[in-house]
Amino acid sequence: MPLLEVKNLCKQFGGLTAVDNVDFRVYTDQIKAIIGPNGAGKTTVFNMLTGVDKPTSGKIVFEGIDISGKKPHVITGLGISRTFQNTQIFKNMSVVENVMVGRHIRTKNGMLKCMIGLRSARIEDSESMDKACSLLKLVGMEKKANKSADDLPVGERHLLEIARALATEPKLLLLDEPAAGLNNEETGKLAEVIYKIRGGGVTVLLVEHDMSLVMDISDEVVVLNFGEKIAEGPPLLIQQDGQVIQAYLGQAVEHA
Amino acid sequence: MHFDQFLQYLISGITSGSIYALIALGFTLIHNSTKLINFAQGEFVMLGGLIAISLYSAAGLPLIIAIPISIILVAIVGIVFERLAIRPLRNSSNITLIIVTVGVSILLKNVAMILWGRDPQSLPAFTGDKPIALFGATITPQALWVIAVTVITVVLLQVFYKRSIVGKAMKASAINPPAANLMGINTSNIVMLSFAMSAGFGAMAGVLITPISMTGYSVGGFLGLKGFAGAVLGGLDNPVGAVLGGVVLGIIESLSIGIIDSGYKDAVAFFILLLVLFIRPSGILGDKVREKV
Numbered sequence: 320m321p322l323l324e325v326k327n328l329c330k331q332f333g334g335l336t337a338v339d340n341v342d343f344r345v346y347t348d349q350i351k352a353i354i355g356p357n358g359a360g361k362t363t364v365f366n367m368l369t370g371v372d373k374p375t376s377g378k379i380v381f382e383g384i385d386i387s388g389k390k391p392h393v394i395t396g397l398g399i400s401r402t403f404q405n406t407q408i409f410k411n412m413s414v415v416e417n418v419m420v421g422r423h424i425r426t427k428n429g430m431l432k433c434m435i436g437l438r439s440a441r442i443e444d445s446e447s448m449d450k451a452c453s454l455l456k457l458v459g460m461e462k463k464a465n466k467s468a469d470d471l472p473v474g475e476r477h478l479l480e481i482a483r484a485l486a487t488e489p490k491l492l493l494l495d496e497p498a499a500g501l502n503n504e505e506t507g508k509l510a511e512v513i514y515k516i517r518g519g520g521v522t523v524l525l526v527e528h529d530m531s532l533v534m535d536i537s538d539e540v541v542v543l544n545f546g547e548k549i550a551e552g553p554p555l556l557i558q559q560d561g562q563v564i565q566a567y568l569g570q571a572v573e574h575a
Numbered sequence: 576m577h578f579d580q581f582l583q584y585l586i587s588g589i590t591s592g593s594i595y596a597l598i599a600l601g602f603t604l605i606h607n608s609t610k611l612i613n614f615a616q617g618e619f620v621m622l623g624g625l626i627a628i629s630l631y632s633a634a635g636l637p638l639i640i641a642i643p644i645s646i647i648l649v650a651i652v653g654i655v656f657e658r659l660a661i662r663p664l665r666n667s668s669n670i671t672l673i674i675v676t677v678g679v680s681i682l683l684k685n686v687a688m689i690l691w692g693r694d695p696q697s698l699p700a701f702t703g704d705k706p707i708a709l710f711g712a713t714i715t716p717q718a719l720w721v722i723a724v725t726v727i728t729v730v731l732l733q734v735f736y737k738r739s740i741v742g743k744a745m746k747a748s749a750i751n752p753p754a755a756n757l758m759g760i761n762t763s764n765i766v767m768l769s770f771a772m773s774a775g776f777g778a779m780a781g782v783l784i785t786p787i788s789m790t791g792y793s794v795g796g797f798l799g800l801k802g803f804a805g806a807v808l809g810g811l812d813n814p815v816g817a818v819l820g821g822v823v824l825g826i827i828e829s830l831s832i833g834i835i836d837s838g839y840k841d842a843v844a845f846f847i848l849l850l851v852l853f854i855r856p857s858g859i860l861g862d863k864v865r866e867k868v
Contacts (some may be wrong), residue, residue: 409747418742420744424760
């Protein structure tokens with residue numbers, strides 16, 4: 320059984336069809352990428368997977384459960400978590416606090432217990448802190464734990480979001496253009512982090528424009544163009560696919 | 576003004592300022608989670624006092640039981656208010672929702688008038704009326720209660736924000752609701768929690784102030800506006816600022832009685848509110864408002 324199965328997924332905004340009848344599957348322990356020119360519908364697919372947008376039609380099945388149209392926090396609870404193309408960190412909070420917010424859904428103590436300072440609440444808080452610190456270590460940011468999240472450069476904001484998303488204990492991690500704004504060295508580090516995440520038993524689905532990163536790390540690639548899936552397969556085959564080359568060259572000519 | 580006189584005004588200013596601070600705290604909690612100004616905030620104060628009076632004098636419960644029950648009941652009123660009047664309209668514009676809170680305020684006030692009548696009522700002071708001498712001035716035990724409970728509440732709230740995951744979730748939901756929702760936080764429950772806390776803090780203020788200045792169905796409007804002025808003064812999005820703003824407002828108001836005249840007390844409070852809105856709309860500790868180009 321696939322971990323995630325997307326069936327005949329469609330999304331229309333008014334008269335515009337952003338995603339048109341898209342199918343794909345993600346299997347456990349895969350690193351899978353969705354690529355495509357700007358406006359191909361990649362982020363819309365992510366938004367439907369995480370409950371931000373409701374599909375117009377079609378199904379999203381995660382671990383055998385139909386999650387299409389469920390609320391974002393419910394989907395996170397079931398085990399899908401994400402990062403954002405334009406990073407959405409919690410400003411005015413420290414780096415480690417940002418990650419700890421992700422722990423909320425896996426903790427049990429309510430507000431009253433926290434205010435009275437019950438032992439169980441204190442233990443839970445310190446456990447969350449330890450967990451958050453180890454996740455920061457995984458992405459190589461343990462030294463910045465107590466810094467204000469506002470001061471981070473773009474690359475580290477992406478890494479912080481990855482740590483925060485992992486704090487919710489996902490089975491499937493969605494990365495929305497994690498390499499945007501990174502230099503070559505940082506992208507190399509990002510690839511290592513993604514491998515480590517997969518090594519930890521988390522399946523990864525990413526949207527990315529950096530082709531060398533995609534071709535390096537993905538097991539399989541889905542190509543979208545104008546909302547439709549035009550190809551799917553291992554990176555080597557995708558690179559030789561006529562339709563894919565056409566889609567990208569076509570765009571290049573338009574820009575020229 | 577002699578020092579002992581000054582001290583007396585200062586003490587009474589800090590006492591009423593603590594009440595404004597608790598009310599102001601309620602404004603910031605709801606504003607942080609919904610970006611709304613809840614104009615029914617003062618009615619929570621009124622309800623807290625009146626429900627405690629009924630539980631104490633009509634039902635014959637001791638104060639130590641009547642007070643927490645009253646606070647819990649008002650917190651429940653806050654939850655019902657959010658579920659019935661705010662949540663169904665959550666996709667409406669803010670101005671619509673703010674007008675809803677004005678409507679709820681009028682409704683609660685009139686229901687209170689029917690239930691409790693028009694006469695002001697009171698509670699006995701928690702621990703006697705014998706004033707305590709302090710450097711030539713005096714302070715009543717009830718005033719000490721007001722100040723102590725406010726300080727403890729503010730400290731506990733900070734511990735809650737700093738040391739608990741729920742507190743962090745609440746903070747995150749205020750900063751970036753969609754991202755918080757995607758990180759697994761049920762933001763609509765957080766909104767409900769903020770209404771419950773806000774109503775509870777208001778009720779606490781109402782119970783504390785009743786032995787000093789009595790209460791009645793109509794006290795909510797003015798107390799609410801004072802709390803709002805305090806919150807604006809300190810920064811509507813900053814709980815610490817709101818508490819500070821409330822206390823500062825109480826002190827200025829009280830000193831103005833000594834310097835100008837007691838008749839201008841309320842005018843001074845609202846003059847300050849206007850001044851802040853003109854000069855520094857984000858408040859003393861609030862985030863700087865970005866200049867619109």
